[in-house]
Amino acid sequence: MEERGSPDGDPARSLEQGPEGPETPIQVVLRVRPMSAAELRRGEQSALHCSGTRTLQVSPPGGGPDVAFRFGAVLDGARTQEDVFRACGVRRLGELALRGFSCTVFTFGQTGSGKTYTLTGPPPQGEGVPVPPNLAGIMQRTFAWLLDRVRHLGAPVTLRASYLEIYNEQVRDLLSLGAPRPLPVRWNKTQGFYVEQLRVVEFGSLGALMELMQMGLSRRRSSAHSLNQASSRSHALLTLYISRQTMPPVDPGEPPVGGKLCFVDLAGSEKVAATGSRGELMLEANSINRSLLALGHCISLLLDPQRKQSHIPFRDSKLTKLLADSLGGHGVTLMVACVSPSVQCLPETLSTLRYASRAQRVTTRPQAPKSPMAKQPQRLEMEIRQLQEENRCLRSQLGQVHPKASGLSGARVAWAQRNLYGMLQEFMLENERLRKEKSQLQSSRDQARDEQRVLAQQVHELERRLLCACSLHLPNPGPAPPCPCVMAPARPCHALPPLCSCPCCHLCPLCRAPLAHWACPHRGLQLPQVFGPKTPGGLALSAQPPPWAPPCNPDSAEFPRERSHSDWTRTRVLAEMLMREEVVPSAPPLPMGPPDASPVLRGGAAVPNLARRLEALRDQIGSSLRRGRSQPPPSEGTRSPSRVLPPC
Ligand code: ADP
Numbered sequence: 001m002e003e004r005g006s007p008d009g010d011p012a013r014s015l016e017q018g019p020e021g022p023e024t025p026i027q028v029v030l031r032v033r034p035m036s037a038a039e040l041r042r043g044e045q046s047a048l049h050c051s052g053t054r055t056l057q058v059s060p061p062g063g064g065p066d067v068a069f070r071f072g073a074v075l076d077g078a079r080t081q082e083d084v085f086r087a088c089g090v091r092r093l094g095e096l097a098l099r100g101f102s103c104t105v106f107t108f109g110q111t112g113s114g115k116t117y118t119l120t121g122p123p124p125q126g127e128g129v130p131v132p133p134n135l136a137g138i139m140q141r142t143f144a145w146l147l148d149r150v151r152h153l154g155a156p157v158t159l160r161a162s163y164l165e166i167y168n169e170q171v172r173d174l175l176s177l178g179a180p181r182p183l184p185v186r187w188n189k190t191q192g193f194y195v196e197q198l199r200v201v202e203f204g205s206l207g208a209l210m211e212l213m214q215m216g217l218s219r220r221r222s223s224a225h226s227l228n229q230a231s232s233r234s235h236a237l238l239t240l241y242i243s244r245q246t247m248p249p250v251d252p253g254e255p256p257v258g259g260k261l262c263f264v265d266l267a268g269s270e271k272v273a274a275t276g277s278r279g280e281l282m283l284e285a286n287s288i289n290r291s292l293l294a295l296g297h298c299i300s301l302l303l304d305p306q307r308k309q310s311h312i313p314f315r316d317s318k319l320t321k322l323l324a325d326s327l328g329g330h331g332v333t334l335m336v337a338c339v340s341p342s343v344q345c346l347p348e349t350l351s352t353l354r355y356a357s358r359a360q361r362v363t364t365r366p367q368a369p370k371s372p373m374a375k376q377p378q379r380l381e382m383e384i385r386q387l388q389e390e391n392r393c394l395r396s397q398l399g400q401v402h403p404k405a406s407g408l409s410g411a412r413v414a415w416a417q418r419n420l421y422g423m424l425q426e427f428m429l430e431n432e433r434l435r436k437e438k439s440q441l442q443s444s445r446d447q448a449r450d451e452q453r454v455l456a457q458q459v460h461e462l463e464r465r466l467l468c469a470c471s472l473h474l475p476n477p478g479p480a481p482p483c484p485c486v487m488a489p490a491r492p493c494h495a496l497p498p499l500c501s502c503p504c505c506h507l508c509p510l511c512r513a514p515l516a517h518w519a520c521p522h523r524g525l526q527l528p529q530v531f532g533p534k535t536p537g538g539l540a541l542s543a544q545p546p547p548w549a550p551p552c553n554p555d556s557a558e559f560p561r562e563r564s565h566s567d568w569t570r571t572r573v574l575a576e577m578l579m580r581e582e583v584v585p586s587a588p589p590l591p592m593g594p595p596d597a598s599p600v601l602r603g604g605a606a607v608p609n610l611a612r613r614l615e616a617l618r619d620q621i622g623s624s625l626r627r628g629r630s631q632p633p634p635s636e637g638t639r640s641p642s643r644v645l646p647p648c
Pocket residue numbers: 032033034077109110111112113114115116117118121122123228230231232268338
């Protein structure tokens with residue numbers, strides 16, 4: 001059905017202007033029920049006339065001046081239940097509840113004025129008989145609308161409900177099975193007033209919620225009296241709790257936003273004399289009236305700007321305790337004032353109209369419950385956001401480094417994130433330590449190579465001198481010309497001088513360039529004969545290579561200064577022989593020195609071997625020289641690889 005607009009504007013729209021303002025008045029709409037069949041039979045006339053959609057004119061029966069009341073909306077008897085639902089602004093409250101506000105809709109008015117009808121429709125015609133859909137009240141329509149809204153939100157929402165009544169100043173749980181027992185109303189700083197041990201039922205469908213409502217309605221106390229055949233004898237509060245996860249969630253651990261939408265069906269005020277209540281009915285009526293009086297008193301005090309800051313006696317009744325937040329706190333409140341058009345009810349109607357028009361001047365300060373994060377100081381909030389951003393970056397990096405990391409469980413990912421930085425630091429330190437160790441090893445290897453090179457050089461030099469000394473002291477009839485290579489200075493590139501001065505005798509054991517050619521035909525002319533002129537093979541001894549020399553190549557008798565492959569091979573063989581662990585005997589077998597005769601050098605097994613060989617060569621040279629020059633042998637203490645070699 002089309003919503004009937006008003007020239008003054010939609011009352012729901014006035015709520016949409018923002019309840020988040022500092023002061024928001026209670027929204028009040030008026031519903032005038034149609035004349036009942038009994039009233040029409042009595043021929044009663046309506047004393048109420050709607051003027052526009054927001055003003056009600058009251059014509060006193062005595063012919064006095066009309067009194068006008070203005071509300072957010074005035075809905076006459078011709079309006080359907082759907083009209084009321086659409087015009088009263090309850091959907092706006094539902095939206096606010098979804099955003100976390102605490103919202104209340106309550107009906108108020110004389111007994112029999114249509115409060116229960118407006119909220120839940122006509123009383124059920126029998127046990128388990130549902131209210132016809134077209135007569136369903138604000139509550140059922142709001143439930144359907146809300147659940148549909150939740151379905152389209154796309155965010156997880158948890159819905160729960162509680163239903164209680166205040167009967168004779170006792171709070172009873174309408175959703176608990178068994179005999180009704182009074183529940184205490186308590187107060188704390190975070191919740192305000194609340195009912196202890198109240199059953200709160202989670203539901204997931206409209207059907208489940210409807211069942212809960214029907215269960216509560218059937219348990220609610222009602223009695224028949226002259227003004228209402230199904231008069232509610234208690235105030236009933238059905239509350240929907242809406243827990244909604246914000247989208248997108250700032251943090252997975254963030255508590256959900258919790259809103260409330262409470263429907264309050266007040267028991268009607270009644271004149272005991274008019275209703276003819278006796279006994280228990282009278283007692284109930286007195287309780288109802290007392291609590292309504294307390295409600296009126298609180299509203300009066302809330303209206304007084306001076307007294308609003310002072311104490312409001314919400315504790316005077318259970319009803320005012322439970323409506324305290326809706327009336328004077330941080331809630332958003334909608335009052336549906338219900339009146340009867342009957343002239344007989346006019347005094348109560350006027351009382352209700354005055355009451356309602358005063359109530360719409362009561363203001364609240366609507367406030368959505370803040371999440372714990374919102375309560376943090378700004379600095380901490382910023383810090384949290386930065387950490388969350390960093391966390392997101394690290395998580396994405398972790399996913400890039402380990403593609404399988406996305407498949408890890410949340411706990412393992414969290415553990416890895418926590419330890420990633422520490423692990424990185426440990427790896428850096430380990431790398432640094434290994435780098436240092438590597439450079440130390442490299443320097444000690446270079447040092448060992450240098451020592452090895454010096455020793456090889458000294459060995460070679462001694463061998464050369466030994467050869468020279470032997471040739472000098474062999475019996476020789478004629479004066480032998482001194483070998484020119486003996487005194488020849490070493491070239492800077494080649495540590496050792498050539499064995500003889502002939503141009504083909506250039507083989508350097510260090511750089512492996514050929515310094516000597518063992519097949520050189522001129523060698524026999526210039527090098528003194530050490531072992532005699534001839535060998536068993538018929539070759540001149542001087543032309544023969546020493547045992548450690550590479551085999552002679554007859555083709556190289558010429559003077560090929562270009563290094564051939566065989567040259568390189570010989571050089572390599574020569575160097576290998578020098579580096580070999582076994583001492584290659586040159587001429588006479590070399591005596592082996594004691595194991596500790598030479599200092600321990602780093603650089604592998606070849607180095608001490610070379611040192612021993614050097615020592616042996618020195619001994620050989622010394623003995624040769626002594627034999628030739630009749631010199632006394634040097635003392636043992638002067639033997640050292642580092643000592644200056646005696647001139648040959
Ligand atoms: P209250 O709760 O205020 O005491 P009820 O809601 O029980 O009053 O209504 C009293 C009687 O009036 C019920 O029989 C109900 O069906 C009827 N009634 C109330 N309002 C309307 C309405 N707008 N249209 C039709 N019947 C109504």
